[in-house]
Amino acid sequence: MPRALPSAPSRHRLALLALTVLAVPALASCTENGAGGAGDPGGPGGDERTVSVASTADACEMSAVEAPAGTLRFDVTNEGSEVTEFYLLAEDGLRIVAEVENVGPQLSRQLVVDAPAGEYVTACKPGMVGEGIRSSFTVTPSDEEVEVPADEQELVDRAEAGYQTYVQDQSDQLLVKTRQFAEAYTTGDDDAARELYPRARTHWERIETVAESFGDLDPRMDAREADLEPGQRWTGWHRMEKDLWPERAGDYTPLSDARRQTFADALVADTEELDGRIGDLEFSVDQIANGSRGLLEEVATGKVTGEEEYWSRTDLWDFQANVDGARVGYDGVAPIVTSKDAELASQLELRFADLQELLDAQRVGDGFTSYDDLTRREVRDLADAVNALSEPLSRLTATVLA
Structure with missing residues (x-):
């Protein structure tokens, strides 16, 4: 969904740097x-x-x-x-x-x-x-x-079926992890809830462009506080994130047990609704290609700037998940791209690998370091790698449909 930036005094120092790095190159190259x-x-x-x-x-x-x-x-x-x-x-x-x-x-x-x-x-x-x-x-x-040649149609059918299976699997895992998160959150096991939060959201972020396509569910589930418009009620993941990581909130009043239950029940219900709707979807190759590009845009506008997970600082989990989803989308259509533009395919392979190498350097165990621990140079390097991948990825859909 569209992201509004938080007010200037609240922006993290690394987010400001990342926005400066991205402002011209990322948008122009896309x-x-x-x-x-x-x-x-x-x-x-x-x-x-x-x-x-x-x-x-x-x-x-x-x-x-x-x-x-x-x-x-x-x-x-x-x-x-x-x-x-x-x-x-x-x-x-x-x-x-x-x-x-x-x-x-x-x-x-x-x-x-x-x-x-x-x-x-x-x-x-x-x-x-x-x-x-x-x-x-x-x-x-x-x-x-x-007229689509039989061999190309086989590649198209394979890509569409594979992506549909992937999205449904991620949605199913999202539902399981969300229920676990809600259970920990409502019973007051905040340590467990904080542990589950980025793990559950990984499955959301891998299929974020699909989830965002439902214009009624996405604002309820994934709106950040900075996204809110006058009169809009704040619910979903980030409302509970703030309650679990209130350190950056200043004078914050924790949610009561009853309000925690209300927000958790709503999130689970919306996730169940999302999972059901995804089961009815079919994907075309242009949707897969556009989704891959869209996931990288999500990285550029929320993750590499450190603004998506403003309270928990788990942005790199989301960053990796968006890249995962973009890579899966690309891999599905890669045989089509290779047959039509082998140079573009090679360029995408190289730039996905370059970006992944930088992300792997930030791993801690099976997770990632806090976004606050990144240096200015590390943020800049990640932003540059996103920019480098954005340009060839922006040509993906036109190539697939050529």
Whole structure:
């Protein structure tokens, strides 16, 4: 979900450094330059499937409000003064079909998605808050038939089935660990709850882009205090995180046993609901590729800055989990990428390995060091490695769909 930054006085010194490192390189390097397609040298599928989006503080101007089914490209340019996001939502306006986040002022990003015919909702979200500036978007039926060679279709089928199995397995493990965490939390075994907290969240973070696609559940389960909008009730993981690690909260009043029970019961119920919904999902290769890229964006905007786990300082657990999920997504489509762009595949393999080496250096037992223990150089090195991986990963979807 979109992340709002905490107020300046509360930001951790390393978070400020990481934001400085990431501000230009990460956002600029994520601009996709997709492989050309018929009728459009700059993008797949021709001009009729390329939609320009101009986001400002009070408008989300689109060059078209409909396009034929197939591989669509949204070229998103931020003409405003705040960081923005662009979403393609399902007809209900809740489920996220595809998204690009953290488009800095005067920068452009590209969203490539294989969209079947149907009704959709688009949204620009200047400032990364609220429901965004929305409009209807129609994908019309197309008579164009795309012939996929049998050997490539086999790779596609294998990638889609494998990823579906992975996501369901992570969701099942999330539910088990969440119940264990809730039990420890409500019975007052805070040491056990603190031990379980990052372990349970690992399974959430590995499939975070899938979980975020449910626009009603994600805010209830994963909102940070800095994300809250006026009148919004704070629930979920981070509400309990603050209660377990109140040291940075100043004058903090611990939650009563009754309130602990309320928050824990709600989190378990929402996790059960999430697990059930995930069981009904099917994934296409463009969703897998976009999800891999999206997980790395989560690293850049919350984990490498040290802002995701503001109270517990367990950000590196989340960092690793996001990378795990991004790597699994990439590995599933890697045979397709290798057949179409072997150089890109080699580059991704190398940069995933470079980033993993830096993360492995921060391991303590089967976990990670506290984010507070990282040096300024270590934060910078991690940020640089994320940036280096972001650029080739931003080309993944266009390559898979080429």
